Amino acid sequence: MFYDLNIQLPDSAGKPGGHISSQDWAQIAQALEQARHFGYETVALNQVVHGKLTPAHLKVWSTIPQLPFAHYTWEATTGNRLTSKPKRGQLQVLRRLTNVLSEGAHGHALTSNGNPSVLDYDLVAVRPENEKILFAACNGSWDSVDIISLDMAVRWGFFAKHKTIGLALQHQYALEISYGEALADSASRRQWVSNASSIVRVTKGRNVLWTSAASRPFGLRAPYDIVNLGGILQLNGDLSKRAMTSNARAAVMHGYTRRETLRAVAAVEEAVEDMAEEEEAEPQRKKQKVAA
Amino acid sequence: MVRFKHRYLCFEIQFHPAAEQTPGHQRTGQKQPVLTSKAVLHMIKDQMQVNFGDSGAGHIVSGTQVKYFSSRTNMCILKVPRDHYQMIWSALTLTTHISRAPCMIRMWHVSGTIKKCQQAAIKVDRRLILEWHRQQQTMAKQGGGAALVSSTDNVLTGALKESEKDISALDM
Numbered sequence: 001m002f003y004d005l006n007i008q009l010p011d012s013a014g015k016p017g018g019h020i021s022s023q024d025w026a027q028i029a030q031a032l033e034q035a036r037h038f039g040y041e042t043v044a045l046n047q048v049v050h051g052k053l054t055p056a057h058l059k060v061w062s063t064i065p066q067l068p069f070a071h072y073t074w075e076a077t078t079g080n081r082l083t084s085k086p087k088r089g090q091l092q093v094l095r096r097l098t099n100v101l102s103e104g105a106h107g108h109a110l111t112s113n114g115n116p117s118v119l120d121y122d123l124v125a126v127r128p129e130n131e132k133i134l135f136a137a138c139n140g141s142w143d144s145v146d147i148i149s150l151d152m153a154v155r156w157g158f159f160a161k162h163k164t165i166g167l168a169l170q171h172q173y174a175l176e177i178s179y180g181e182a183l184a185d186s187a188s189r190r191q192w193v194s195n196a197s198s199i200v201r202v203t204k205g206r207n208v209l210w211t212s213a214a215s216r217p218f219g220l221r222a223p224y225d226i227v228n229l230g231g232i233l234q235l236n237g238d239l240s241k242r243a244m245t246s247n248a249r250a251a252v253m254h255g256y257t258r259r260e261t262l263r264a265v266a267a268v269e270e271a272v273e274d275m276a277e278e279e280e281a282e283p284q285r286k287k288q289k290v291a292a
Numbered sequence: 293m294v295r296f297k298h299r300y301l302c303f304e305i306q307f308h309p310a311a312e313q314t315p316g317h318q319r320t321g322q323k324q325p326v327l328t329s330k331a332v333l334h335m336i337k338d339q340m341q342v343n344f345g346d347s348g349a350g351h352i353v354s355g356t357q358v359k360y361f362s363s364r365t366n367m368c369i370l371k372v373p374r375d376h377y378q379m380i381w382s383a384l385t386l387t388t389h390i391s392r393a394p395c396m397i398r399m400w401h402v403s404g405t406i407k408k409c410q411q412a413a414i415k416v417d418r419r420l421i422l423e424w425h426r427q428q429q430t431m432a433k434q435g436g437g438a439a440l441v442s443s444t445d446n447v448l449t450g451a452l453k454e455s456e457k458d459i460s461a462l463d464m
Contacts, residue, residue: 183388186342218388222398225385231378
């Protein structure tokens with residue numbers, strides 16, 4: 001029921017053909033274990049890519065070792081990824097891309113016909129580095145975006161305007177607030193409070209997404225601790241809880257409809273059973289299910 | 293006349309990732325500070341000062357009290373003024389270090405009476421002790437010898453009773 005859609009992979013994973021060192025992975029594996037311990041059911045591993053996304057960026061995912069308690073959605077072989085449910089008590093792990101953009105031209109890689117690699121990610125976030133990119137992202141210029149993630153630890157140099165962010169809300173993009181920056185030093189925390197509360201102010205608490213941005217176990221906090229932390233940002237308890245539950249689920253579904261459906265209208269599910277088995281079974285199963 | 297109202301916060305200070313957590317003296321290796329209830333109170337006041345400045349720290353000068361602290365399990369029950377409990381909770385969430393040891397604070401229960409907090413603390417304690425017992429038992433089994441297994445059983449019942457007695461002994 002609780003989601004944490006940002007467990008950060010190290011910088012080395014964000015390069016084409018990148019890798020994760022075993023020390024880094026040990027920390028991340030512990031963080032995943034901790035997340036499960038805290039009662040999160042779904043987390044996303046986040047690969048941060050600067051500039052243009054290429055298919056070579058995807059290679060790092062095949063190097064990630066297995067964990068007994070984790071269910072990697074990208075390794076599901078049957079059916080579509082979200083319907084292959086993890087076993088009880090297992091942690092569902094999604095993969096997420098965060099594309100850091102400072103030039104509008106690179107954003108073309110975030111359109112599904114411009115770059116099919118984005119379809120391999122469960123979630124795609126964009127981190128705009130200036131106001132122009134933010135506007136383009138909120139405006140829906142790139143159809144593969146699910147999450148808009150502004151850097152909470154630095155001074156933006158522009159205001160988050162109602163007009164711009166309102167467009168993002170219309171497109172049902174989630175706006176990420178990661179609390180990792182608040183757990184760093186005091187200067188970063190101050191900037192975090194300023195930036196995060198401005199996001200809460202312009203969105204009135206809708207479509208906000210709490211994430212951890214942790215890459216080690218101590219960067220995580222228990223869900224209800226974070227719900228309470230919303231109080232600092234004038235985010236009330238209900239909206240704060242939704243930012244880790246229903247809003248996060250909405251973001252995951254947004255990614256799903258982008259990837260697996262035709263213009264978000266119809267989805268085709270593969271028939272999972274073998275033909276031989278199907279003949280034995282008496283009622284003819286529908287091979288294709290059309291979801292509205 | 294309206295009574296001055298309080299909240300009771302029951303939280304745990306974690307120094308290791310939860311997977312390595314074991315209760316008491318059997319705690320595995322790594323160095324970590326041994327805390328006292330006085331140190332915990334001091335830490336909270338510091339954190340309020342850091343996060344909410346003088347006005348935040350001022351709000352909790354009176355009315356804040358550490359009701360229970362166990363240095364074995366690092367469980368704490370804190371009594372705070374009700375008007376500011378969310379502020380104090382946030383300050384606890386934002387804590388990353390205690391005397392330079394990295395740590396994390398997890399809230400287990402928030403309640404208007406101390407009784408429910410005690411019950412929550414006992415429940416968490418039990419779980420920690422049982423987890424530790426399971427680990428010990430598998431270790432004993434690998435080492436061989438039923439005597440070792442039964443001796444850990446004895447320690448278990450002792451530890452369970454002790455923790456329950458400790459926590460319920462608080463005056464209400």
